[in-house]
Amino acid sequence: MARIKLAPAAESESAPPEPTASPVAAPAEVTASPANGVDRELKQKSGGRFSAFAAFPDGVSFTGEETGENVILLLRQHIITNVPWILVTTLLLLAPLVLFPAFFMAGIIPPVPAGFRLVALLFWYLATGTYVLLNFLYWYFNAYLLTNERVVDIDWFSIIYRRVSSAQVSKIQDISATQSGVVAGIFDFGDVVIQTAGELPNFDFENVPHPQLVAKKLNEMTEKEEKQWEANP
Amino acid sequence: MTVENIAAIIALLNIWLFIKLFVLVLLFFYFVLSLIITRQVDLMNQVLGTRISPAIQTAVVFHAIAVGILFFLAVVLI
Structure with a gap:
């Protein structure tokens, strides 16, 4: 069982740009800007319409979407599941x-x-x-969304019962990516657990592809959010 | 034809009638389920809309139509 825990946003400012054991190194020409590096990596790993990992997907809308909100990642359980x-x-x-x-x-x-x-x-x-x-349908519509403002977890427990939870990026306190088992290691999928502040529910993105990369992107967003808050409280 | 034979034929007919009714009720509920799925997929598409949402909706409607046709086939053939 390989568990990679990323440092919370407040503690990771002095850390190197890539604190995770990501299997894919960012190209040299993009390491100057960590944001571009992560985004480029996300796009490289992004799949097609039926993919479990879609970065910056076109034509995706969800309930409760706000004006100016853009979907960065659309995740589902890995296709191998x-x-x-x-x-x-x-x-x-x-x-x-x-x-x-x-x-x-x-x-x-x-x-x-x-x-x-x-x-x-x-x-x-x-x-x-x-x-x-x-x-x-159960696989396709049980989705996890990461937008530029929040994380959204859409759960369909059966054909007639659903739950949609969301939390602002600023409410995220801790992010951890977990991979357990040989199959998860071979196909690079695992869980991303997002702990949020207060009484908000924690999020568990189960069996999503490239969990370290997802955690890295979330970590980058929380860092950015924190910097914005420090500059303009 | 003896009374026993007639009774046996009636019993056989009743068994087939019972089977036919059972199958038709089963298929009717299956058709209702397919309609519920169609409605739910509509809701699912509202919660999470993607470019293939219309294709999924179409597939589910075709599924419901196929179940409906099967129901009528069962009425005619069984």
Whole structure:
């Protein structure tokens, strides 16, 4: 288990620009500006429309979005976390081709009318499609957003229950990135835990890609926010 | 045809009628579920809108239509 804890914003001013053990070093020409360096790194790792890691995505809007608020990061659980239900889907798709003929031949399932068999087969594949659809929706809409003003956590616990929590960047007190396990290490995903001030809820970005990079960006934003506050309290 | 045979046929018919009703009720609830999913995806898209939101909405509507067609197929074929 590799746990990398970033220093809080107030303590990290004397720290070198990259306090984390980031696997990708920033290019030499951009190290002069840490903000550009992190942003460039984010863009390099950013994926497509179905990506779990989208930096500065276009066309993203969310509930409660304020004027002038820009989405910096749109995160979801790493795509590898979908493997279990994809495997189940593969088995469900293969079952009518392999298992059902075997059951009929063995006499486990009694002979049924052709119409009933057709409806049962269609139902099976459609139900498999629903299973895929629900799992995809659950993955796609359980998102974490990092904007230039706050962090937003959108949770769908089921198809009918959701929770949207957010906290201003200025309320962030501590950020830690955690990677545990071989699979998480290979595919570079883990948890980012954000502790906030007061009674605000803490945020746990679970299984997000490049957790150290996300934590680094958050740390950079809190530093910037603190400097702004010191200059203009 | 003996009385026993007639009773057996009636019992068989009743079993199929029961199965047919069960399947139709199941599919009806499945259709309701697909409509709930359609509505919820609309809400989900309002909470988090992306460029592929219309495509997701379309896919979910097609899914609901497919379940509806399956329901009517079951009414006709079973």
